[in-house]
Amino acid sequence: MAENNVMTKITDNLLKVYDYAFLEGATYGFYKPNDAMYVGVRMTEKQYNCPGCGRSFRVKIRNDNDGILYFSKGRIAEQKKIYDELDMDFPADWELMEKPYTYQLSGYCADCAAEKLLASEEWGQRINNLCHELYLQDMLVSDKAKQYMTDAVERWLNGIESADELTRFDLANPEILQELIWIMVLSDTEACEKALQEYRDSVQPILYELKELLEQATPAWKAYVARSSSLPESMSDGEYHEYTLAFPAEDTVGQDFYFRRSVEKSRVEMFVSQHRIASIQELLADAGFQEKWIDMVMDKANELLK
Numbered sequence: 001m002a003e004n005n006v007m008t009k010i011t012d013n014l015l016k017v018y019d020y021a022f023l024e025g026a027t028y029g030f031y032k033p034n035d036a037m038y039v040g041v042r043m044t045e046k047q048y049n050c051p052g053c054g055r056s057f058r059v060k061i062r063n064d065n066d067g068i069l070y071f072s073k074g075r076i077a078e079q080k081k082i083y084d085e086l087d088m089d090f091p092a093d094w095e096l097m098e099k100p101y102t103y104q105l106s107g108y109c110a111d112c113a114a115e116k117l118l119a120s121e122e123w124g125q126r127i128n129n130l131c132h133e134l135y136l137q138d139m140l141v142s143d144k145a146k147q148y149m150t151d152a153v154e155r156w157l158n159g160i161e162s163a164d165e166l167t168r169f170d171l172a173n174p175e176i177l178q179e180l181i182w183i184m185v186l187s188d189t190e191a192c193e194k195a196l197q198e199y200r201d202s203v204q205p206i207l208y209e210l211k212e213l214l215e216q217a218t219p220a221w222k223a224y225v226a227r228s229s230s231l232p233e234s235m236s237d238g239e240y241h242e243y244t245l246a247f248p249a250e251d252t253v254g255q256d257f258y259f260r261r262s263v264e265k266s267r268v269e270m271f272v273s274q275h276r277i278a279s280i281q282e283l284l285a286d287a288g289f290q291e292k293w294i295d296m297v298m299d300k301a302n303e304l305l306k
């Protein structure tokens with residue numbers, strides 16, 4: 001596993017495999033869409049409609065490719081159905097390219113999901129919920145480590161009172177500077193070790209329950225999966241490419257919505273059985289060196305030299 005870490009970080013890998021198991025079904029292709037298979041749509045926003053509470057949430061779409069996105073014909077048919085269910089008039093063919101189009105989705109909001117889905121005892125939903133929790137814990141421990149390592153750099157710098165404590169090192173040499181900072185980070189890992197222990201404590205029972213549930217699971221099932229509104233989404237059912245991807249505007253605040261979709265057991269097992277951060281060395285290496293630490297040290301040196 002160790003030689004693997006240089007190329008792919010453990011959390012990056014977990015993120016990709018989670019995405020593969022629960023979110024992205026289509027494969028990526030490089031080509032320009034042709035008219036026989038795709039319909040150009042001037043899509044400017046998405047509207048999430050929650051069937052639980054009836055509330056709706058809007059997300060603006062980034063204006064790429066002259067504002068036109070390409071929908072597969074299957075997706076257009078699906079949109080017509082959703083418009084119908086929402087009792088709205090679907091635009092005429094000529095309007096799709098000309099007038100701003102709102103993409104409609106039907107998915108439970110986080111509040112309704114907490115009430116209806118997260119407490120579900122139904123095994124398929126339970127597996128999805130546990131995997132989502134596992135994924136959040138995987139990401140959380142890495143985020144915590146990044147923060148605690150920065151705190152360690154800050155603590156070290158706060159304890160420095162005279163400039164020569166820093167200037168006796170060759171700060172102009174990036175390698176020496178980086179090594180110096182690493183040594184300080186490695187000498188103050190208590191908070192990271194605590195975070196790792198908390199991660200282990202929360203992940204172990206999740207993995208245990210997942211293994212038991214998966215032993216009895218069928219090869220595929222349908223259940224609700226959380227998807228953030230800040231993620232790009234393809235408007236094509238089969239292959240997706242740059243002309244079918246709707247990117248939310250930069251300032252979009254991510255909110256989870258829950259959609260029913262089929263999940264394959266083999267993909268879920270792949271996610272569950274991935275290597276996870278198991279030691280403090282792996283946690284620190286995974287969180288990695290942060291360029292801003294160099295700025296912090298230089299700022300401190302300059303401040304003391306004044």
Ligand SMILES: [Zn+2]
Pocket residue numbers: 050051052053054055108109110111112113
């Ligand atoms: Zn709701």
